[in-house]
Amino acid sequence: MYLPEPIVNLIDGFQRLPGIGAKTAQRLAFTILKMDDEDVADFAQALIQVKRDLKICTVCQNISDQDICDICQDKSRDTSIICVIQETKDLIAMERTREFNGLYHVLGGAISPIEGIGPEQLKIPSLLERLSDEKVKELILATNPNMEGEATAMYLSRLVKPFGIKVTRIAHGLPVGGDLEYADEVTLTKALEGRREV
């Protein structure tokens, strides 16, 4: 099908986003065509600004508009606990719970030789630096509950052993509100492994 170059470029742009195939990209591009000029300008501006103005927190590697993010600057937070997560979106999920009042450390992924991601490619050196700071008493490992996330957590726990800090791993298993009857065998097994005394 023939399409003028500007719209082809726009379709290509959308298609680079996760979960968007050729058809959806086309639909989005034509939606943009129909939008008001002003709205399109705002949208384009937002895209440029997000890359230009957003920084990475020098302490926890969270995204921020300052050198040090709001969470790290917040005096009311407990600086003796650091929760290690893979991605910023995990931080957002944790924050939504409003249950955690410590600090974070965003690794930027999980160790995976296949993906070419070693400890060096992740924000592990900066984590160790933070741990040398005497204030930290507990490290919560909240990497994903898959093989790579698990391996990364195991690696970190070996690595920080010399620091003598308490290291914990978040439990995973049954979703709350789910019926035991409908949980699959794999999830149930995991939940059993993570059981605790009450």
Added chain:
Amino acid sequence: MHVTSLQLQQFRNIPELDLSCPEDLHLFVGANAQGKTNLLESLYMISLGKSHRARSLQECIRFGEQTAMIRTRTEARSKKNRLELKLLPKGRKIKKNGLEVAKLSQYIGTLPVVLFAPEDLQLVKGGPQVRRKFLDVEIGQISPAYVHHLTQLKNLLKERNQLLKNLSKNNTFPLTFLDVLDEQLIELSVSIWRKRIESLARLQEWAEEIHLSITKGEERLRIEYIPSVPIHAQMSEQDMKHVMLKSLEKVRKKEIILGNTLLGPHRDDFSLQQNKLDYHTFGSQGQQRTAALSLKLAELQLVKEAKGNFPVLLLDDVLSELDDSRKTHLLESIRGRVQTFVTATGLDGIDLQTQKQAVVYHVKNGHVTRA
């Protein structure tokens, strides 16, 4: 377990099929290359999410088409399911009762099948990978956790092999990470071993009995698991882990040089023997065929024992290969109990009683018609 209907669209050389098949025995007759195996393959695929013979799923999409579809209705006791597998230009989509299934481990076992085809002789004659695949398919159908562990092992081995290759090139990866992957490998290996050893023991009991009966008491079939690490059935999990850890330590240097994981369930095997003689080396072609048949019939029993229902049996072109006594034994043991889909190039060699009980179809150039 019964497949009560089968619908196909653009599957291999079958453009369209709509079959109502609640009966026990179905016999598909046709010349070579008409689509008989394709039909059984579709049932195997909707059961296990993959083909027994295709290297890629897309191979099964009819030439010149973009997608293919398999739909079945199944019934076991009064429990009914609607299953759907759509083959896409990339990947596949599986639905159970209209809901998309994300993980194969949540799906496999819904419609257990056992396929018996001439190439199953390779179970006895062939290499270890044929027997491992048999074990994995068979145990997978009765244990979702096993399927999950196998998937994890596959991913772990990819990571570990890559790591070993990196280490051999003095890449900056820390050796501690290999310790971590070893810990994961040990953990997974032990759960897979436990399941395999346990299932083989049950399989052995059934197979021995069946084999004695087919050979009229002459041959006592033994099945023995051959692990790549010196573990055995009576060991505790703790001991197995310890043995594997020690074994991994011993081969570490070699593994790094070769860039390959040398120990684990992916390197194991089992043997079929009689009086300590391996059928693989000492059996005649006839004996090997009987051993393979016994194993398959034992598989039927194992699934029945674990799931409460017999699986659906797919017999591809095997009746012509079996002599009368083995054929009789096979047909006797399934009659009225196991829903069976049989293919054959002709009706001769199939006894009249079976012919009378079966729904007979003709298969020609991808079209199936009831006789």
